[in-house]
Structures are given as C-alpha cells and as structure tokens.
Amino acid sequence: MSEEKSARKSKKRAKEKKEARTNNGAKSKKREKKNYNYSDRDMEERRKSKRYPTEIEVRYSSEQGLAVxxxxxxxxxxxxxxxxxxxPPGTPLKITFSVxxxxxxxxxxxxxxxxxxxxxxxSIIPGIGVEITKIDDRNRKLFEELIESLTKKQNQRTA
Incomplete structure (x- = not known):
C-alpha cells in the first residue's frame, strides 16, 4: 500500500474515532448563525397578522424595571x-398604553x-418584538377597536 493511501486511511480512522467519542457516533452539527435581517416582504410573509404603523407611548415592566x-x-x-x-428574548412584560x-x-x-x-x-431600528400572551375581555375589546381604527386609517391612505 502506498504512503498516500495509508495516510488517508489513518485520517479516516481518526475522524471515525472522534465521531464515536462525540454524540455516540452521531455526526455533530455545526450551529448555523441565523440572519434576522429580513426584507419587508419576507417579514410580511412570516407574520401571522398584518402590522399597522403607529406611534403610541408605552410603559412596560419586567424583572429589569420599568421603561417608557x-x-x-x-x-x-x-x-x-x-x-x-x-x-432579551423570553423576557415577560406587563404592558400599558393609552388608546x-x-x-x-x-x-x-x-x-x-x-x-x-x-x-x-x-440598518435597523433597535427594539423588541413582543407577542401578547394574556389579555382580559375589557382590554381585548379596546385592543380590537384600536386595530380596527388603524385598519380604517390605513385603508383611507391607500384609497
């Protein structure tokens, strides 16, 4: 057997041994870095609900304190x-804002x-994307009225 073939086999065996030591023989997966800089079109397709641009002052509290x-x-x-x-993602919030x-x-x-x-x-506006996890009936009614008014406002602009 040539030296070159022997060296290749030796490298292959070393690689197999290393794989056997890590993850019980399963090949380790490299973590892929996720790119969260989506285009507006990509984000529209990913979203469950239509977004409405607005400027509303908000107060929220978390373990880190109160913010406006x-x-x-x-x-x-x-x-x-x-x-x-x-x-950071996963942070629970209590949120209050005026209609x-x-x-x-x-x-x-x-x-x-x-x-x-x-x-x-x-290239992007700093901030946080927040999912609503809890809302009572009174606040849900007000929230739905707000969304409805923003929908009408946006439709008037595009008409």
Missing amino acids: EWITNISKGGMFIKSENPL PGREDLSIEVEGVVKWRAEPSDP
Missing part, C-alpha cells in the same frame, strides 16, 4: 417597541419578548 418607550407598529398578536436597550385619541382609556396586556433588534446595527 414607543410602539412603532402593532398587530392583533403583538407589537414592536422601539428601544435603545432591547430586552390614541382617548387618553383616558388605557390598555393593559401581558407579553413576552420574541426577538430583539440590537442598536449596534445601524
């Missing part, structure tokens, strides 16, 4: 909150941070 920020878009299932200090045009009425919901956009990326 701005909701920049909202949907039936969640919202994006602009923040220079985005919380636009009816500041005497507040909507209170609970949610969880699903993803965050870091301020270190200048």
Whole structure:
C-alpha cells in the first residue's frame, strides 16, 4: 500500500474515532448563525397578522424595571417597541398604553419578548418584538377597536 493511501486511511480512522467519542457516533452539527435581517416582504410573509404603523407611548415592566418607550407598529398578536436597550428574548412584560385619541382609556396586556433588534446595527431600528400572551375581555375589546381604527386609517391612505 502506498504512503498516500495509508495516510488517508489513518485520517479516516481518526475522524471515525472522534465521531464515536462525540454524540455516540452521531455526526455533530455545526450551529448555523441565523440572519434576522429580513426584507419587508419576507417579514410580511412570516407574520401571522398584518402590522399597522403607529406611534403610541408605552410603559412596560419586567424583572429589569420599568421603561417608557414607543410602539412603532402593532398587530392583533403583538407589537414592536422601539428601544435603545432591547430586552432579551423570553423576557415577560406587563404592558400599558393609552388608546390614541382617548387618553383616558388605557390598555393593559401581558407579553413576552420574541426577538430583539440590537442598536449596534445601524440598518435597523433597535427594539423588541413582543407577542401578547394574556389579555382580559375589557382590554381585548379596546385592543380590537384600536386595530380596527388603524385598519380604517390605513385603508383611507391607500384609497
């Protein structure tokens, strides 16, 4: 057997031994880095509910404390909150904001941070994507009225 063939077989055996030591013979999978910088079209296709652009002051509390920020878009299932200090995914939140045009009425919901956009990326707005996880009947009614009014407003702009 030639030296070259022998060297290849030796490398193959070493690789097989290494695989056998890790994961009981299963090949280890490299973690793929996920790219969360989707185009607007990609995001529209991924979303469960239509987003409506808005500017609503929001107060939310988490284990890290209280924050006052701005909701920049909202949907039936969640919202994006602009923040220079985005919380990590999985963080539970208690969220309160006033109904636009009816500041005497507040909507209170609970949610969880699903993803965050870091301020270190200048191509995107920093903040957190929040999924609503809990809302009572009174707040649901107000929330649905808000979404309906934003839908009408958007339809008037496009008409």
